[in-house]
Amino acid sequence: MQDTLSQTFSALADPTRRAILARLREGEASVTQLAEPFLGQMTLPGVTKHLKVLEKAGLVTKGREAQWRPCTLNVAPLQDAAAWMDEYREFMEASLDRLGEYLKSVAPAPATDLTPHRPADDHRR
Amino acid sequence: MQDTLSQTFSALADPTRRAILARLREGEASVTQLAEPFLGQMTLPGVTKHLKVLEKAGLVTKGREAQWRPCTLNVAPLQDAAAWMDEYREFMEASLDRLGEYLKSVAPAPATDLTPHRPADDHRR
DNA sequence: TGCATGGTTTACCATAGGGTTAATTAACCT
DNA sequence: AGGTTAATTAACCCTATGGTAAACCATGCA
Numbered sequence: 011m012q013d014t015l016s017q018t019f020s021a022l023a024d025p026t027r028r029a030i031l032a033r034l035r036e037g038e039a040s041v042t043q044l045a046e047p048f049l050g051q052m053t054l055p056g057v058t059k060h061l062k063v064l065e066k067a068g069l070v071t072k073g074r075e076a077q078w079r080p081c082t083l084n085v086a087p088l089q090d091a092a093a094w095m096d097e098y099r100e101f102m103e104a105s106l107d108r109l110g111e112y113l114k115s116v117a118p119a120p121a122t123d124l125t126p127h128r129p130a131d132d133h134r135r
Numbered sequence: 136m137q138d139t140l141s142q143t144f145s146a147l148a149d150p151t152r153r154a155i156l157a158r159l160r161e162g163e164a165s166v167t168q169l170a171e172p173f174l175g176q177m178t179l180p181g182v183t184k185h186l187k188v189l190e191k192a193g194l195v196t197k198g199r200e201a202q203w204r205p206c207t208l209n210v211a212p213l214q215d216a217a218a219w220m221d222e223y224r225e226f227m228e229a230s231l232d233r234l235g236e237y238l239k240s241v242a243p244a245p246a247t248d249l250t251p252h253r254p255a256d257d258h259r260r
Numbered sequence: 261t262g263c264a265t266g267g268t269t270t271a272c273c274a275t276a277g278g279g280t281t282a283a284t285t286a287a288c289c290t
Numbered sequence: 291a292g293g294t295t296a297a298t299t300a301a302c303c304c305t306a307t308g309g310t311a312a313a314c315c316a317t318g319c320a
Contacts, residue, residue, distance in 0.1 A: 023141045078295095166266070
């Protein structure tokens with residue numbers, strides 16, 4: 011068994027799962043509704059498994075309404091993850107600053123041409 | 136091979152790895168320096184493996200200086216992860232608001248006593 | 261040259277993770 | 291009762307992950 015934060019991050023470490031969360035931002039959805047976009051690439055039990063991961067991580071709550079299991083988004087674990095990331099905020103900002111400096115040094119002119127020039131003497135292989 | 140964001144999140148889904156990143160916030164460190172806090176629970180090759188995961192995720196850069204491999208923090212992938220989370224920001228804020236409302240409804244008095252009262256009629260099991 | 265220090269690689273093990281198909285439960289509708 | 295729809299469970303497969311011990315590479319230094 012893992013600590014909560016690890017469980018959250020590992021739940022987020024899968025594109026299918028992240029897509030499910032994104033879908034749930036638009037509101038409650040049943041399992042088949044959630045599964046629908048993936049059924050070309052994955053079977054229903056596959057989706058059920060992903061949902062179970064999200065549920066165990068506390069990111070999704072599954073209700074019951076007749077034969078449907080309406081799923082809802084629960085962001086509490088995301089808040090913890092965001093809080094963890096916040097500890098790196100100053101470094102991220104510094105890194106953005108460096109990027110800004112870099113961009114200024116590379117293209118000090120106000121021109122907004124972002125086309126890659128690739129001059130003839132660019133002998134990368 | 137996974138997408139970048141999945142790689143980032145799964146690199147973060149381990150307490151040892153998160154501790155290594157936290158240590159690197161205080162500046163460059165060699166592998167043995169990074170390993171030192173864990174050597175009671177893990178061997179050096181174990182740490183090397185974790186470092187490789189962080190390296191592949193782009194979160195750590197390993198230099199070389201004589202026989203040492205000075206490691207540095209690289210937050211670029213964290214920025215992507217933070218950007219992903221930002222899409223859930225409004226939900227997190229709403230969730231905090233609900234918590235605020237809840238707290239107000241539970242303790243509407245301005246008293247700041249956060250001691251758990253656990254009254255006699257609190258028949259939780 | 262030889263040895264100590266710093267790290268990595270190899271080979272191996274056990275368990276967890278993502279996926280499948282097939283069978284099963286649960287609720288609704290005639 | 292019987293059938294349909296919604297979803298889960300079971301059993302299985304393969305690969306990835308986290309860990310180890312032991313051997314190995316690389317550098318500095320006596």
